[in-house]
Amino acid sequence: MSTVIIDYESGNLHSAEKAFQRMADEVGAGQVIVTSDPDTVRHADRIVLPGDGAYPACRQALFDHRGLFEAMEEAVITQARPFLGICIGMQMLATRGLEYTPTPGFDWIPGQVERITPADPALKVPHMGWNDLVIDHPHPVFDGIKTGDHAYFVHSYHMHVAEPAHLLAHVDYAGPITAIVGRDNILGMQFHPEKSQRVGLRMIGNFLRWQP
Amino acid sequence: MLKVRIIPCLDVADGRVVKGVNFVDLRDAGDPVDAARAYDAAGADELCFLDIHATHENRGTMFDVVRRTAEQCYIPLTVGGGVRTPADVRALLLAGADKVSFNSAAVADPDVVAKAADQFGSQCIVVAIDAKTVSPGKWEIFTHGGRKPTGIDAVDFARLVASKGAGEILLTSMDRDGTRAGFNLPLTRAISDAVDIPVIASGGVGNLDHLVEGVTLGGASAVLAASIFHFGDYTIGQAKRHMAAAGIPMRLDS
Numbered sequence: 452m453s454t455v456i457i458d459y460e461s462g463n464l465h466s467a468e469k470a471f472q473r474m475a476d477e478v479g480a481g482q483v484i485v486t487s488d489p490d491t492v493r494h495a496d497r498i499v500l501p502g503d504g505a506y507p508a509c510r511q512a513l514f515d516h517r518g519l520f521e522a523m524e525e526a527v528i529t530q531a532r533p534f535l536g537i538c539i540g541m542q543m544l545a546t547r548g549l550e551y552t553p554t555p556g557f558d559w560i561p562g563q564v565e566r567i568t569p570a571d572p573a574l575k576v577p578h579m580g581w582n583d584l585v586i587d588h589p590h591p592v593f594d595g596i597k598t599g600d601h602a603y604f605v606h607s608y609h610m611h612v613a614e615p616a617h618l619l620a621h622v623d624y625a626g627p628i629t630a631i632v633g634r635d636n637i638l639g640m641q642f643h644p645e646k647s648q649r650v651g652l653r654m655i656g657n658f659l660r661w662q663p
Numbered sequence: 664m665l666k667v668r669i670i671p672c673l674d675v676a677d678g679r680v681v682k683g684v685n686f687v688d689l690r691d692a693g694d695p696v697d698a699a700r701a702y703d704a705a706g707a708d709e710l711c712f713l714d715i716h717a718t719h720e721n722r723g724t725m726f727d728v729v730r731r732t733a734e735q736c737y738i739p740l741t742v743g744g745g746v747r748t749p750a751d752v753r754a755l756l757l758a759g760a761d762k763v764s765f766n767s768a769a770v771a772d773p774d775v776v777a778k779a780a781d782q783f784g785s786q787c788i789v790v791a792i793d794a795k796t797v798s799p800g801k802w803e804i805f806t807h808g809g810r811k812p813t814g815i816d817a818v819d820f821a822r823l824v825a826s827k828g829a830g831e832i833l834l835t836s837m838d839r840d841g842t843r844a845g846f847n848l849p850l851t852r853a854i855s856d857a858v859d860i861p862v863i864a865s866g867g868v869g870n871l872d873h874l875v876e877g878v879t880l881g882g883a884s885a886v887l888a889a890s891i892f893h894f895g896d897y898t899i900g901q902a903k904r905h906m907a908a909a910g911i912p913m914r915l916d917s
Contacts, residue, residue: 465733465758503783503786504782574665575859580884580885581666581914601914603738605739605786606786607786624664643739
């Protein structure tokens with residue numbers, strides 16, 4: 452069994468790799484591999500797409516790797532293997548992103564990525580720090596997790612889902628901020644589970660055990 | 664609701680904690696990684712390492728400390744000290760830092776902030792501002808550990824680096840640093856009101872009420888302290904409960 456963390460030179464994967472390997476050992480999910488090799492991705496049992504930085508730059512960096520997106524598409528859409536996008540990796544699930552310039556996403560979860568505009572103008576952007584999750588729809592990733600548990604966020608844009616059923620959890624920041632999206636075998640987390648202590652590690656473990 | 668963060672800061676030189684950390688359960692009080700683990704377990708919201716005499720030669724030691732910390736701590740880590748170029752940022756991010764802090768280099772060339780933010784995203788670019796009171800309601804940027812005046816107004820500079828794409832400001836009052844007399848609240852409020860990015864208050868914490876004031880009067884999004892935690896005066900948990908009792912939203916479930 453293997454879980455791949457896709458490396459497309461967008462952000463630091465060291466802590467993500469350590470957190471996923473620690474939880475993979477705990478739940479017996481086998482090996483965690485950091486890779487940009489399309490064949491490795493195509494044959495992986497689970498796929499994690501991280502990402503830090505601006506939306507257009509991240510998309511460009513991903514598509515600069517020949518065959519990488521096609522391999523993800525085959526594994527996730529055709530073979531229906533469990534997928535988790537983190538931060539920008541989650542935002543890329545949307546139909547499009549509006550950071551700097553409108554940029555197409557994967558359109559795996561219909562929606563749009565827009566700048567955070569808190570109703571209270573005194574609130575700062577980026578939305579940075581620990582916020583408490585409000586669970587909107589039950590999901591196996593919430594095993595052992597409850598509304599009120601905290602996760603670590605750092606972002607200036609967030610995803611508006613077109614279909615309310617795809618919003619699994621949100622947080623409040625003078626208005627709702629999308630925290631977790633999902634459908635079928637696909638999940639996305641706006642926060643950093645690898646930086647969210649017990650709560651984050653628990654959700655990583657839940658993802659690694661998930662049989663959609 | 665977003666919570667106010669408590670950030671213990673460790674001064675590191677040649678891979679060792681400067682002045683030591685006075686926890687009861689540490690195996691090695693001088694090892695930054697051991698101290699980081701203790702703070703992680705105690706419920707700190709983030710960690711900050713400051714490489715206090717970073718030179719090209721001793722960089723490797725800091726990378727090793729960052730790498731070992733990232734392997735064992737699952738909270739965000741900011742690293743500062745001697746960061747001059749986007750290449751320095753990249754090297755620290757690859758070692759496992761989540762955010763990297765510019766100081767003198769941003770004063771010398773504010774465009775380095777824009778370059779780094781464009782390349783790595785604002786979310787990981789912090790600008791550390793060291794400011795001193797020069798007259799009532801006026802604060803000036805000082806570099807080189809507070810010894811070198813620059814003639815640059817601190818509030819103007821904060822606005823400038825925010826416009827260049829900084830994701831956060833780490834504001835240290837050089838008047839208060841090490842005094843235990845509390846944050847410079849007018850300075851903190853002036854900077855916090857001037858920018859729409861988060862401001863971390865630093866410099867002068869002597870008791871838990873000072874942490875409260877940094878948020879309620881200074882408008883800070885996070886508070887950074889060193890000695891009150893290192894020397895065991897207060898635990899992170901005590902600080903969080905004290906701030907929560909004062910009505911500040913805190914993360915208490917870690």
